[in-house]
Amino acid sequence: xxxxxxxxxRVVTRVxxxxxxxxTAWHIFASFLWIAPWSPxxxxxxxxxxxxxxxxxxxxxxSVFAPEPVNGDYRFEVRALVDGQATEWASAxxxxxxxxxxxxFTPRAGIVAMDVSSQLKGAWADLNEEQQGVVELxxxxxxxxxxxxxxxxxxxxxxxxxxxxxxxxxxxxxxTQVAYALWGDDVEQVQYRxxxxxxxxxxxxxxxxxxxxxxxxxxxxxxxxxxxxxxxQEAFTDVFRAQYERIAE
Amino acid sequence: xxxxxxxxxxxxxxxxxxxxxxxxxxxGRLLRMLFATLGRIAxxxxxxxxxWLLDEKKSLYGLAVTxxxxxxxxVGLLLTNFSTRxxxxxxxxxxxxxxxxxxxxxxxxxxxxxxxxxxxxxxxFTALYLVLLALAVMFTLGWRFKVVLPIYFVLWVSFIExxxxxxxxxxxxxxxxxxxxxxxxxxxxxxxxxxxRARRDFPTLLPREISNLLHNLALVALTAxxxxxxxxxxxxxxxxxxxSGGYAVYNPLMTERFGTWPVLSDIVTAWGPAVTVISxxxxxxxxxxxxxxxxxxxRILALLGIMSFHIGIGVLMGLPWFSLAMxxxxxxxxxxxxxxxxxxxxxxxxxxxxxxxxxxxxxxxxEAKKPQPVR
Numbered sequence: 001x002x003x004x005x006x007x008x009x010r011v012v013t014r015v016x017x018x019x020x021x022x023x024t025a026w027h028i029f030a031s032f033l034w035i036a037p038w039s040p041x042x043x044x045x046x047x048x049x050x051x052x053x054x055x056x057x058x059x060x061x062x063s064v065f066a067p068e069p070v071n072g073d074y075r076f077e078v079r080a081l082v083d084g085q086a087t088e089w090a091s092a093x094x095x096x097x098x099x100x101x102x103x104x105f106t107p108r109a110g111i112v113a114m115d116v117s118s119q120l121k122g123a124w125a126d127l128n129e130e131q132q133g134v135v136e137l138x139x140x141x142x143x144x145x146x147x148x149x150x151x152x153x154x155x156x157x158x159x160x161x162x163x164x165x166x167x168x169x170x171x172x173x174x175x176t177q178v179a180y181a182l183w184g185d186d187v188e189q190v191q192y193r194x195x196x197x198x199x200x201x202x203x204x205x206x207x208x209x210x211x212x213x214x215x216x217x218x219x220x221x222x223x224x225x226x227x228x229x230x231x232x233q234e235a236f237t238d239v240f241r242a243q244y245e246r247i248a249e
Numbered sequence: 250x251x252x253x254x255x256x257x258x259x260x261x262x263x264x265x266x267x268x269x270x271x272x273x274x275x276x277g278r279l280l281r282m283l284f285a286t287l288g289r290i291a292x293x294x295x296x297x298x299x300x301w302l303l304d305e306k307k308s309l310y311g312l313a314v315t316x317x318x319x320x321x322x323x324v325g326l327l328l329t330n331f332s333t334r335x336x337x338x339x340x341x342x343x344x345x346x347x348x349x350x351x352x353x354x355x356x357x358x359x360x361x362x363x364x365x366x367x368x369x370x371x372x373x374f375t376a377l378y379l380v381l382l383a384l385a386v387m388f389t390l391g392w393r394f395k396v397v398l399p400i401y402f403v404l405w406v407s408f409i410e411x412x413x414x415x416x417x418x419x420x421x422x423x424x425x426x427x428x429x430x431x432x433x434x435x436x437x438x439x440x441x442x443x444x445x446r447a448r449r450d451f452p453t454l455l456p457r458e459i460s461n462l463l464h465n466l467a468l469v470a471l472t473a474x475x476x477x478x479x480x481x482x483x484x485x486x487x488x489x490x491x492x493s494g495g496y497a498v499y500n501p502l503m504t505e506r507f508g509t510w511p512v513l514s515d516i517v518t519a520w521g522p523a524v525t526v527i528s529x530x531x532x533x534x535x536x537x538x539x540x541x542x543x544x545x546x547x548r549i550l551a552l553l554g555i556m557s558f559h560i561g562i563g564v565l566m567g568l569p570w571f572s573l574a575m576x577x578x579x580x581x582x583x584x585x586x587x588x589x590x591x592x593x594x595x596x597x598x599x600x601x602x603x604x605x606x607x608x609x610x611x612x613x614x615x616e617a618k619k620p621q622p623v624r
Contacts, residue, residue: 009299013458017302024466028473035477037485056354057428060421062482067489070507071500093505099333100509105325106567108415109333112342114506115414166346173344199503202496205518228343230369235341239333 030054035062072198074117076171080179081189081222089193092178093117095240098247109239116174117194123160123167124194124218130155135168138221140189145169145226169226176225181237182244189222302465303458309438310588311581312468313391316435318577319426320389323405326570327382334378338411340369345414352413355406364407381408391440395454402427419571425474426578432467434460468581475578476539479555483535492532495525502565509567517565531558542582555579 033042034054042050075093079086093113100110124132134151141147145165152161175192197215204210227233301307335341348368351357356365367373384401387393405427409420436442437451446452453460491497501507502514518524534541534554541551556576563572 009303009458013303013456014299016459017299017462020462020466021302024470027470031470031474032477035481037481056358058425059354060418060425060478062418062478063485064418064482065497065501066482066485066492068491069489069497069501070504071491073505097505100567101505102510103567104564105329105569106509107330107333107337108412109330109337110567111415111506112337119414170344170346173346177341177344199500202491202499202518202524205499226344228346228348230340230348231343232335232340232369232371235335235339235371236344239336239341 031058034058035060037063072196074114074121075193075195075197076113076117076174077193077195078175078178078182079191080183080187081191082183082186084188086191087183090178090182090244092174092240095244095247098243113174116171117196120167120171120194121196121216121218123164124220126160127152127164128156131161131164132219135164136219136221138189138223140222140224144224168220171220172223173226173228173231175223176227177231177233177236178240179225180233181240187225190225191222192220194218194220302462304461306434306437306461306464308468308581308585309434310585310592311583312430312433312435313438313440313443314580314583314588315426315577316391316394316430317389317439318580319423319430319574320385322423322570322574322577323385323401324382324389325573327378327385329570331378331382334375335371337415338364338368338408339374340371342412343369345412347412347414351410353410353416355410360403361407361410363404364411368411377404378408381405391436391442394436394440394442398427398431402431417568417571419568419574422474422478422571422578423574426471426574429467429471429474432463433471434464471578471581475581476542479535479538483532483538486532487536492528495528496521497528498531499524507566510565513565527561530554534558548582552579552582 030045030050030053033039033045033050073093075091077089077091077093079089081087096110096113098110100106124135127135131152134148134155139145139148145168148168149161149165152164171192171194172190175190176187179187179190195215195217198213200207200210200212330337347353347356348365351365355361364374364377367377381401381404384397384404387397388401402424406424409416409423434453437446455463486492486497489497491500499518502518508514517527534551538551538555541547556579559572559575559579563569
């Protein structure tokens with residue numbers, strides 16, 4: 001580069017440049033460590049310092065569909081006790097699925113029930129056998145959540161119980177909205193069924209006899225309805241009921 | 250003869266002696282030359298880097314296209330979810346408990362808590378939703394970008410983090426890219442701002458060199474981000490049995506959530522070899538992406554490949570907005586020269602019938618709407 005055509009840089013510009021380059025280099029290095037699988041290289045920075053920088057603004061995880069992509073469907077069905085009579089099971093996940101199937105522009109409303117099912121089932125799977133027995137019982141009298149939690153803790157007082165109770169509340173509150181939307185305000189109790197069913201294995205996909213593997217259940221009993229503060233039943237019903245009727249046609 | 254041989258030996262010994270005597274000086278010279286060369290290389294590298302960072306903004310057209318596609322992603326996502334907004338994010342979703350105990354960190358941060366605070370007020374929530382939609386449109390058009398982008402960024406993050414459960418990794422990517430774009434100048438081309446600023450020779454708020462510096466470093470960080478995402482995604486996959494076994498894409502396509510077009514999923518996965526080509530192809534493409542960017546022919550291949558990959562995800566797996574955003578970001582790797590040539594072709598196609606000799610031949614009209622192929 002000939003001297004004469006080279007622009008003259010001011011010192012302050014060069015100082016700013018060096019600082020900005022250093023900051024960028026740090027950001028790139030931190031992103032690299034965070035995005036890459038965990039490795040001893042992280043010790044250079046330290047896990048805590050790295051987390052403090054990356055979370056929440058640069059929080060991300062790219063092990064999507066890896067190492068093994070999802071190979072099953074999570075479904076969520078609900079039934080209710082109305083005037084002492086149990087209704088038929090209604091599939092909340094199928095209802096919402098109809099919003100995204102054969103639709104190029106998929107609303108996020110289409111995956112809500114699947115998410116409720118997958119989170120509940122995940123928390124349920126962490127319970128031990130006795131605890132799974134507890135949640136299979138019916139809980140519909142006053143303060144049922146407290147009583148259920150107490151019963152669960154009797155068989156193991158761990159974080160697993162906290163995680164499960166959060167999901168139990170969430171799933172019941174969702175099931176309550178579904179029940180109110182379909183069967184009205186006279187719903188006395190609700191029961192939900194969170195299941196998973198794997199797809200036909202790749203090797204058998206052309207076998208006309210092939211059937212999907214058995215449905216995996218996570219049995220839960222009847223519950224008293226749960227409604228969170230701020231819940232608009234109307235906003236839920238407007239969408240859910242319309243969709244339910246559309247697929248029933 | 251012996252005397253002659255003796256002379257020769259003496260002469261050689263004297264020669265060796267003088268070589269040895271000169272060695273320190275010669276070594277000193279060579280070392281000086283070496284240091285001078287190294288010094289020149291260091292100096293040239295420094296000056297080149299300085300010039301690269303400070304003298305002009307790189308990839309202005311590519312970033313403009315990124316801006317437009319990211320903007321369309323925002324507009325599209327908001328329109329797609331508009332009729333179910335209360336159900337998924339608003340008062341209809343209070344059952345999920347995120348109103349009391351947010352799952353995401355962002356609603357707890359004051360700056361990003363706007364949507365969280367009005368979540369269960371249908372009127373305010375809808376008003377804010379429409380404001381965000383308007384901002385997304387302004388972002389796409391590049392209107393008053395320096396003001397619109399920070400507000401859009403804050404409100405967008407505030408909105409998308411309301412309901413963590415239905416989010417995906419695309420939300421993280423979108424947030425990170427918007428944040429990096431704050432330092433860049435994606436509205437310098439093909440925007441409403443560009444038309445206005447062109448009249449005054451593109452004024453910058455900061456001194457021009459600093460403005461260029463931040464723009465180019467943002468571009469570097471963006472490139473690193475994209476590359477890390479692709480390569481790590483490929484490496485994470487490579488360890489899994491369904492991927493190494495060459496049938497991995499079959500599984501999600503058969504599920505209800507990630508196989509939203511069951512008939513197409515059946516067609517795509519019917520022939521085994523094609524399933525393997527797609528499964529392995531995506532891993533190979535992801536891992537080799539950074540190296541393929543280095544030369545033009547492989548870059549074309551990499552970009553066409555990765556875009557097909559995203560279109561496949563967008564259509565077959567029901568993740569259109571995630572895919573559109575990723576495609577938008579990949580466009581930074583197409584050079585300004587190529588974009589300008591493409592734009593000229595389009596302009597030529599729209600020009601009057603009496604096109605001049607030196608103008609490119611008019612392209613068929615239907616090509617005008619889509620981006621030109623990579624050059």
